[in-house]
Amino acid sequence: MFSIIQAAGWPIWPLLLCSVLAMALIIERLMSLRTARIVPPKLLDEVLQLTRGGLPGPDVVQKLQEHSVLGEVLAAGLNSAMQQPHADEGGLRQAFESAGRAAVHELERYLSALGSIASAAPLLGLFGTVVGMIELFGSQTPGGGSNPEQIAHGISVALYNTAFGLAIAIPALLFYRHFRRRVEDYAMALEQAAERLLPLLVRHAARAA
Template structure:
């Protein structure tokens, strides 16, 4: 590997940095986008079961928000109902939508950076190819006694190694970006469906405090 890097010349160093950054982003997103970290199975059903007994306390909502990204989304909407039991349906849905936008931003973090690496790596490889071709033609300068085999071989290696390495970085980065994008879309769909179920349950609840009746006077 060291001999390949030395043969490819200085244009391969930006590609090496891109490969390290892409690997770090893939590992980070793989850990952050796990099912239990985002939308655990059965969480919505547990929340609905708790809501059938009434609006939960602040401690319960805090634990729900710390559970996962979906838990944070549901806790935000339920907290709106807990603070104002007579809030309108529009206000309740706006609260869920705002929390959903925040959740989407959290899930999509670093995906643009991964897409940028996937797009830039072939261009950096092409840059190395152009530099290698320049060295090749430079070795064939007019007035020289003949072709310099060493310089010619070095130019060809720079051109080919950088092109290959650029594709080796770009293809896995693009595949991982598409995979993570699809997973995020699936999570957002699940959170949207779960939030809709919780909204319907909250709207069906008795949100008006019971009236106190006075006894009849004799």
């Protein structure tokens, strides 16, 4: 591998940097977008069961907010219902929507960088190949003849950059698409959870009024 890097020349160093960044972003997103950290399976049912008997206390809401992303969204609605006991459905829904937008924005962190690497890596590989071809044919002396085997070897070396760029771009693009789909699924789950909690909060507000 080190001999291939040496043969590919200096244009491969930006590709190596892209590969390291892509790997770091993929690992970070795999750890951050786990279901247990975003939408724990039993959390919504527990909150619904607790809220049917009345609004929970501030300490419970604080623990819920620190529990997960779903907890943050549900806690935003509960805080709004506690701070404004006579709030209507529109006000409570707005609290859920604001918290949901902030949560989705946080879930999308670093995805644009990963998508940029997936788009730029093939272009960087092509740039390295062009630079290698220019250097190869520029080294041929006019009228001095040329060795076909040497030219073929030089072309294969120049194509290392393209191959390396594609090797970076393909998994980066696949993981980017995977993470985008996962974020969309989480956004839908957060929205559905808020819709299930909203009627209970509206009922408590009506009783308070």
